[in-house]
Amino acid sequence: MNIQWYPGHMTRAKRKLEEQLAWVDIVMELGDARLPLSSRNPLLKQLLGNKLRLLLLNKSDLADKKRIDQWLVKLGKEGPVLAISSMTNVGVKKIVPLLEELMTDKRERLAARGVRGRPIRVMVVGIPNIGKSTLINQLTGGSQAKTGNKPGVTRGNQWIRIHDKVELLDTPGMLWPKFDDPEVGRKLAVTGAVRDEVFDQEELAQWLLAWLKQNYPLELQSFYKLGENETDLEGIGRRRGCLVSGGRIDTFKAAQIFLREFRSGKIAKVTMD
Known part of the structure; x- marks a missing residue:
């Protein structure tokens, strides 16, 4: 991304x-x-x-x-x-x-x-x-x-x-014309500096999940009360009641909730650099 x-x-x-x-x-x-x-x-x-x-x-x-x-x-x-x-x-x-x-x-x-x-x-x-x-x-x-x-x-x-x-x-908030390092763009997006409408929120949430699993795994599992293999958008969506017809999980809604909870500091206090 x-x-x-x-x-x-x-x-x-x-x-x-x-x-x-x-x-x-x-x-x-x-x-x-x-x-x-x-x-x-x-x-x-x-x-x-x-x-x-x-x-x-x-x-x-x-x-x-x-x-x-x-x-x-x-x-x-x-x-x-x-x-x-x-x-x-x-x-x-x-x-x-x-x-x-x-x-x-x-x-x-x-x-x-x-x-x-x-x-x-x-x-x-x-x-x-x-x-x-x-x-x-x-x-x-x-x-x-x-x-x-x-x-x-x-x-x-x-x-x-x-x-x-x-x-x-x-002065108004100002970014720069091009993020040379794609990871910088992702970090800015997950912390809320980039409008959600300009990127795929599910894809970004997947990236953030992988980052948290590597850097703050215990905090992530503890917050959602999920096992290591269950901590994904499906598991989070199930925890947050993101159900659609047929009992399926609305992973887009789960991604939105996950990003919102991350940005508010509820999941973990993190420093990404």
């Missing part, structure tokens, strides 16, 4: 991002803690250049803590990184102090030119459905940004004031 998804609004988002980079002090990049590498847009490295950057691995409540701790050490060698959960608010209070720390040298340069008291201007970037809007709502204490449980909710850039210290520029 070769999954690709790059709708027209992402081309416009890339162009807009390039135009607005000059306005911001820091870029706050959101990645998925389940995909510390696969969820990071490779175009950003080229686009951002030497711009100050803070990497936030969101959805840490859905990730394998041991693996995430290892990734934090590795990625921390490249620059500041923090594991957070915009849904549970874990780590969110550390963000503004980190932004202020990153901004120290630039503030001194601005002060030397007579510019004092200006809020830190932060651009928020990331792939679709990564939780940018939910994070902004946590930071502002309200519903300043639109949220949704599907990719592509934010279509236009908008400035949002957190408080007197920080202004955020929200």
Whole structure:
């Protein structure tokens, strides 16, 4: 299965991002803690250049803590990184102090030119459905940004004031034109960054089942209360009552349920990279 998804609004988002980079002090990049590498847009490295950057691995409540701790050490060698959960608010209070720390040298340069008291201007970037809007709502204490449980909710850039210290520029979720590694596309699809309509959900569910059997077999069997040889779409469909006429299993419906339960972290806390 070769999954690709790059709708027209992402081309416009890339162009807009390039135009607005000059306005911001820091870029706050959101990645998925389940995909510390696969969820990071490779175009950003080229686009951002030497711009100050803070990497936030969101959805840490859905990730394998041991693996995430290892990734934090590795990625921390490249620059500041923090594991957070915009849904549970874990780590969110550390963000503004980190932004202020990153901004120290630039503030001194601005002060030397007579510019004092200006809020830190932060651009928020990331792939679709990564939780940018939910994070902004946590930071502002309200519903300043639109949220949704599907990719592509934010279509236009908008400035949002957190408080007197920080202004955020929200941007639409952006993928890249081609996933060179097919497995990256599959990982992005199973975690919800790609619209379900653009791929075969049964085929993807079969791939995810095989991946979980190899990496988290006990958690998978325990959740569905199925033996090793019974843990397939038929077995899951039987457990979830996905029956059609003649007592057959609706494997498409079983695949949809399986993907939904995986994405919510019910089956296991996983890190796929």
